[in-house]
Amino acid sequence: MNGYFEAVADYYLATPPDQLEDTAADQARRCLKDTVGCMLAAGDVCRRELNFIRSLGSGGGCTVAGQDYSLPPAPAAFSNGLLAAALELDDATSIGVSVHPGCCVIPAALAASQIHNSSGGELIRAICFGYELCNRLGLLATEWIRELGLFGPGVIAAPCAAAVSGLLMGLDREKLRNAFSISLSMSPLCPFSAFTDGADSKSFYSAWGVYLGMLSSELAAEGFTGPAHILDGECSLKSIFSGERGLDVPPGSGGYSHAVVFKDYSACLSVHAAMTAISNLKERESFSPAQIMDVSIRTYPYACAISGLVKDLNPISARVSLPFTAAVMLTEGVLSPEAFKQESLRRQDYLSLSEKVHVQQGNEYGSGAFSKRGCCISVRLNDGRQIQETVDCAKWGVDSPPSDSDLDEKFLRITAQNIKKERAEALLNMLSTVPELEDLSSLFTLIAKEAR
Known part of the structure; x- marks a missing residue:
């Protein structure tokens, strides 16, 4: 070798x-x-x-x-x-x-x-x-x-x-x-x-x-x-x-x-497919964070696994957390370095919304180290709407x-x-x-x- x-x-x-x-x-x-x-x-x-x-x-x-x-x-x-x-x-x-x-x-x-x-x-x-x-x-x-x-x-x-x-x-x-x-x-x-x-x-x-x-x-x-x-x-x-x-x-x-x-996006690549799906959703649909009742993130196994290991948020660990990064993206429409400053990590609106985010593994993405890095986001709103977006890869992926x-x-x-x-x-x-x-x-x- x-x-x-x-x-x-x-x-x-x-x-x-x-x-x-x-x-x-x-x-x-x-x-x-x-x-x-x-x-x-x-x-x-x-x-x-x-x-x-x-x-x-x-x-x-x-x-x-x-x-x-x-x-x-x-x-x-x-x-x-x-x-x-x-x-x-x-x-x-x-x-x-x-x-x-x-x-x-x-x-x-x-x-x-x-x-x-x-x-x-x-x-x-x-x-x-x-x-x-x-x-x-x-x-x-x-x-x-x-x-x-x-x-x-x-x-x-x-x-x-x-x-x-x-x-x-x-x-x-x-x-x-x-x-x-x-x-x-x-x-x-x-x-x-x-x-x-x-x-x-x-x-x-x-x-x-x-x-x-x-x-x-x-x-x-x-x-x-x-x-x-x-x-x-x-x-x-x-x-x-x-x-x-x-x-x-x-x-x-x-x-x-x-x-x-x-x-x-200023975060681990494991969350980028989810951030891309949220960005697409916000461009297509009109809603505010206050309308969100719950969020479902269905994504590939590795992203789910490492996100689930995060117990306490700080400027390093928060960049792997799907619930926290999704809450920021749903609120701001961007995920910049400012999202991981201490004052941002303590924002109650981010934390409250992150508690409404549920992450699950999508078997459709395959298993193992080379699984497909896609994501499906589903958001349930208090006006009765259920909006959804699916992406096959993150923004700026190999095809774009x-x-x-x-x-x-x-x-x-x-x-x-x-x-x-x-x-x-x-x-x-x-x-x-x-x-x-x-x-x-x-x-x-x-x-x-x-x-x-």
Whole structure:
């Protein structure tokens, strides 16, 4: 199985940036734009975590999004990984696996490209490599990740970050393999309970994997080795990465480098189908929250299971709760980061409405890790009406991806409180032309905090 990684790595080592598939390169540009927006939007809510990482050591020349200081590559990627995932607005996958490629790949790619003076094309190639690897590892591991109750992005972030940073460092095939296997041999477990319990440690999950991946590529560069059979040897990780999906698909094909779902709701992807159904219902029907007698949410097994684990609401756990997120969406028509501030979590109108929401598993969506991620919402009103909406997938799903204009609007909306509109627009313009840039220094200047 280590040969599986080597085949993917060989493809990207041998493919110059200007020979990438157009669809993959364009999606990498869109993912970069979206992830940078997520980073810049989260600075205020991550202050304590960022201060902790900064206390481990400063200086080093790598940008932390929205901040006025720099860090060495690994801590900078750690910080940006934290920011990317903090608001649960970061991208996910369109092939049903338990990974979030953006927060695992792009922080490492940015730090490594900055410290090694990479071109925009080299950055885009590394992102394509990272997304393909992330999705492929997810296909192999998702069934066991779900079975063991783990948080997929935390488990898979390290090898993806190691591979991406190693490629940008210029590691040869052997050292790149060692970076990959070192990172996997030291990868964290990341139980999903930190999310449903609302523990602070969940905030570090993906970012810690990114940090570990960066350290692994640095270790490999110095000649350190990892297990040669990390995915297929005795006493290895072969029982975790035991799936067969994707094994027969050659590297660079199958769409794994651009199998992405972008998120418009600031919550776990498990609630997005329900939020989409509610949004459609509110557009079609006229009713107020005060008219609602009860709400039925019928959705896929995994969404029901993890929502049911939430006992106490806080800014982390509430993002998995179908009753709470549905109550906010039915009231406001949007699910923004503001819904998860402490004052919002205490709002009696949200809490009262959430008690009227009943969640049940829909057998029509199938079972297992790769079940269909649809939802049916039924709302009973006090005027006698029973209104209903069914969706097969969440907004911006694989059949209805956002346009560039949609992603630009999201970027400007979520960053509005943290950076000036003129600066945000300048950054958007530069992110749109990244593949053509030979020098990325101006990009990193715009990503950093504006000098006063």
